[in-house]
Amino acid sequence: SRSGSCVTSPNYPSSYDNSQTCDISNMPRNPLVVLDWAVEGSSTCGYDWLEVNGKKYCGTSPSDGPVGVVTGSMYWQSDSSGPERGWEICFDIHPPNSPPALPPASPPKSPPLQPDSALISGPCLLTYGGQCVTSGNYPNKYDDNEECTITNLPRNPLDVLYFQTQGFGGSSCASYDYVEVNNVKYCGTSEPGPQGVIPSDGTMYWKTNSYTTYKGWEICFGPRPPLSPPALPPYLPPPVPPLSPGGVQIDGPCALSRSGSCVTSPNYPSSYDNSQTCDISNMPRNPLVVLDWAVEGSSTCGYDWLEVN
CATH class of the missing domain: 2.60.120.290 (Spermadhesin, CUB domain)
Known part of the structure; x- marks a missing residue:
């Protein structure tokens, strides 16, 4: 066998x-x-x-x-x-055993961080695909006693998109809520924060106290995200052309509509009556726009008609 x-x-x-x-x-x-x-x-x-x-x-x-x-x-x-x-x-060779069961497939490992990808310890958040970082909860207010360390920053000038923290700037920042870069603390609502500063050690530090909180900050260390396009102005319909001096004149049962920019047959939108005539004069020299039209007709327009020119 x-x-x-x-x-x-x-x-x-x-x-x-x-x-x-x-x-x-x-x-x-x-x-x-x-x-x-x-x-x-x-x-x-x-x-x-x-x-x-x-x-x-x-x-x-x-x-x-x-x-x-x-x-x-x-x-x-x-x-x-x-x-x-x-x-x-x-007596020759032992028939082969069933192949050993393959080990269970391991889930794919997360891709390694790219060089210069920021690492965050604390509640701060990366935005714009990892090119920027914000205080916790941004754009809502950050929390009391919040603390973050952001490391592995590229050696690029920081670009501050928004900066508003408790404090008055300068040496007072240590007592309030501050961002620290290169051992310099930044705080307040009137200063630009660490705008243009290059993090020489690739680190940024954020700390708040237990008092008033503000909206916080958003700082980019990579390419600045594109600005949102400006909102288009609301559509305004073209102005109604001015009437000739004295306005449109009507002799008969026809009627002006739409603030005097249009004219209708008698009784419109109901049916006009038999044996009616109107003269409409003093009209501006603009192309006519027909919004509705239903008139008894024949090949010679010998029944009901509107005459123009």
């Missing part, structure tokens, strides 16, 4: 028959490997047995099968009763 590397009892894996014998010879000198073993047995192996190197083997457990290297041949014999499932023994 198994491409000539193993041998089995007759009919295996079905039971062998009674009164069978086999000689297996010319085997390689390799250790035997018992894959399966179930042979009618006794203490002297006097019923069914496999003889290897002059020793008889029987029993129903693989541990009862032969061991060691065959130095001659193997001989199999069964008696006239009680057959079992039999055996399968390999």
Whole structure:
């Protein structure tokens, strides 16, 4: 069996028959490997047995099968009763085991930080794709007793987009809420903060006290984000062209509409009456715009009509 590397009892894996014998010879000198073993047995192996190197083997457990290297041949014999499932023994190479289970796939690691990517310890936040940093909760007010350390900053001039903290600037900042860069503290509502300062050690520090809080700050250390485009002015309809001096004059039941910029047939939007006439004069010299039109007609307009020019 198994491409000539193993041998089995007759009919295996079905039971062998009674009164069978086999000689297996010319085997390689390799250790035997018992894959399966179930042979009618006794203490002297006097019923069914496999003889290897002059020793008889029987029993129903693989541990009862032969061991060691065959130095001659193997001989199999069964008696006239009680057959079992039999055996399968390999003598060349052990048939390959199932491949070991692959280890569970590990989730992909987060990509490493790029050089000059800022690292934050505390509630401050990166914005604009990691190009800027803000105080906690920005643009809402920061909290009391807030503290952040921002490290790994690129050595670029800082660009302050917004800066408003408690304090009065200068040496007083240590008592209030301040941003510290290069051992200089910045605070207040009228100063620009650390605008243009290059963080020589790549670090910025933020600390607040337990009193009044403000909106905070947003500071960029990479390319400045583009400004939002200005809002478009609201659409204004074109002005109504001025009427000629004295305004449009109507003689008849027609009516002016839309603050005198339009004129309608009598009773519009209801139907006009029979046998009506109107004269509309003193109109501005602008192209006419027809908003609605439903007039009894014929090929010669001999019934109801509006005459222009």
